Amino acid sequence: MISGKKIGAIGSIVVIAAGLAYLALGNFGDNLVYFMTPSEVVTMEQDRYGKKMRVAGMVVEASMEVIPETLKIRFDLTDGAETIPVAFEGIPPDLFKEGKGAVVEGYWDKDQVFHSHMIMAKHEEDYMPLEMKQAGETLPTKGLIKTLHVGE
Amino acid sequence: MNRFYIRWGVLMVVFGVIGFLGLARYNREVRTISPEVLLGQKTDSEVRVMGMIEAATLEGGVDGAPFRFSLSKAGTKVPVVFSGDDADILRELKTIVAIGRWQAEKGEFQAAEIALTPNYGFIASAYLLSLVPLVFFLFYMERRVAMLYVMIKEEKVYQAEV
Amino acid sequence: MVATRFIGWLRRYEKWFGITAAVLIAVGLYTALVTSSADYYQGEVVRIMYVHVPFVQTAMFSYFTLFICSIWYLWKREAVVDNACHAAAGLSLFFTAGGLITGSIWGKPTWNAWWVWDPRLTSFAILFLTLIGYLMLRTFLDDKEKGATFCAILAIIGFIDLPIIHFSVEWWRSLHQPLSVSTRGISIASDMMIPLTLMSVGVSILFAYMLMVRTQMLYLEHLLEAKQGRLLSEGAL
Known part of the structure; x- marks a missing residue:
């Protein structure tokens, strides 16, 4: 039986991991070159x-x-x-x-x-x-x- | 618990006094009026007027000639003359503060000094939005600890009976 | 018992940290708001620096404390050290949020932007998200010991972000200005360095005090819970 708390725990990890992955791989990668010269x-x-x-x-x-x-x-x-x-x-x-x-x-x-x-x-x-x-x-x-x- | 509230009361008084001194300095050295208020009052005492230098109105400054420009805010314009040499902050389409006196006979504002926009709304909100939550956070945390010690003590008495 | 001795020590010495912090912050605020000069380029708005920099530094200092406590927990497995980790994370989140808010308010009048995705701001936002993730995990994990271990590992991994935040303005192109205190020297005039130092040291010591209070709070809450649980199981309540 999966408890509500467990779902919450897994859910929160997924959300945060996705957010971090987005920032680290997508957005952050682009923004390493924040501007051109x-x-x-x-x-x-x-x-x-x-x-x-x-x-x-x-x-x-x-x-x-x-x-x-x-x-x-x-x-x-x-x-x-x-x-x-x-x-x-x-x-x-x-x-x-x-x-x-x-x-x-x-x-x-x-x-x-x-x-x-x-x-x-x-x-x-x-x-x-x-x-x-x-x-x-x-x-x-x-x-x-x-x-x-x-x-x- | 009484000592706890007295301690916090003293702290609040101290920080209230600092806040009051900050506010007093603001009223003395920073506070500005708009061109509209200046034209309404037309006093000859020294005032600080804030407005934007109108596009393509800034002239002078060559061979020691005074700077002339039009300072505007919300549609009201004031002609300003400034003869200081620290004209580094003058630029068209920039909001500045002109410190000086209104010259009734010439119909222009004689600025003795030019200053950058104070942006005091931003400063006040940065201080309030960081320090007020800090005070509440700490206050509730400390009170909770004091209450927990009392509760634990009561539990102990109860436990001894068991 | 280690825990009672540790908590007793916190209770005995916390007031010295509290008093020192209050004095430093009071003098710091007075110099920041009343006696220090405006900046030649930014004007009065430079005063936001005296809350922004201490908050950001303390956010990073408290995460560093979380990192150290997490290693300590994995090594000694003391429940009270886990309480200290939990307390440091909550405080770090608080100061990170304060750093983001004051930074945003400073950014608008100086840069003309509330927020930009430049390396410094993005890496600091990652710290914020890491802490939210850490605290969410703590509330959801049922098994106390397993959860504490898991969280300690997460906190240790998240530590990588700290040097990235600090050096981001030197390594990559950013809107945020480079370091003012670096190997190049100090680029802040003494008139502004005084309130900045007072506030930075003051808020860091305040963090130490808050950590002592919050660790006690979390420890006592668990103690009370355990006691009530025991009484309940004995049918006494």
Whole structure:
């Protein structure tokens, strides 16, 4: 006779094991490459054009441009080797900044522009008060460009 | 059990005082008003106004010229002039806090300082959603242990009779 | 008897852990919310770090405790050690949930996302699921001793996730920032390191205190159950 408790035990193991297997094999495997770099975008096969993907890079200094009377913005994203133009419509997050990291979601098209509908800001691991930053002090960090190329 | 409740009461008072000091600092140094409130009051005392820098309105900053932009929230716009040099946080389509005074004769807001959005709602909810459950969890656990010791003691007395 | 001596020891010394934790957290919260500065890039919202990091660290520290206690149980087979395992798992789940919630609240204003499936967040979600699985298994397994052994093995296997969580931001591409304290040095200014250290140490000691309380609770519950069972079988109740 199989008791209710036993069914519960087996059921819970099955559910958790399935969840873990999904995360570990399916989702986690994909997400080991959470984003692509601009270098990989410009060299990728044509059949991946128009497919949803994430690209991370550093927003190039003085490259951001807001088109008047709209919420359309354009900026360049670089990984140190290659630079791609990004077109975005909407309000970028407050921490989105030139010279800092960003992860953009969208697709790369034949016009050689990355069309994004979502921007995430990628900040570095250093934390300090504003006065310290203005005094020109720096703390050791891995460096944004290096974090983009990890695992290559 | 009385000592147990007194101990928890003292703890709550201490953490209540810290929370109150945090709140006082918020009111003193962080709290902002909207452009609409600013235009309604038009006081000449120093205030903190929060809003988004309108698209394609940010200009100036070259050769020491002051920055000019339009700060907006919920449709109300305020022209802002900022002559500080730490303009690193200015960017179009970004929500910022301008700290300064309303200039009635010029019809513009003179900002002495610019700050990032405080996001205090997020900070308060992160602290409350982690610390309040922690306090309840610990309180019920401690009370349960105190009650269990009492119950075990009673059981023992009963057992001795058997 | 080992169990009564162990429980007596917990009861005698728990208050010192409780007092130390309360003092550290009180001073830590004061520095975190009142005296420390805002960050140059994130602004005020960096204050979420002073609860998020201690919760996540404690979640991992408590899982490490569960790992050690599980090995100890398999070695000595003391029922009271199994109570400690059970207590550590419950606390680890609590701190993991707190870490997920505070992290999510920090992610929205800084990254512009409540949740992303990047390696750091995914591996931390796996810890959460492992603990839920562990605790579900405990409630469903009838045979106390067999169940305890089975759970101890599960906890030991699940330990692999801990180094993965810690190094995920260094090994793989993630939205989450790399380690702030690593072989590169400390990337947090002393003004922010003070509340962070106070809160991290404070919450870890609080965990030690909570573990002492919860182990007593689970031990006493089993003791009471056993006593009532015995009385019942003798027809005394």
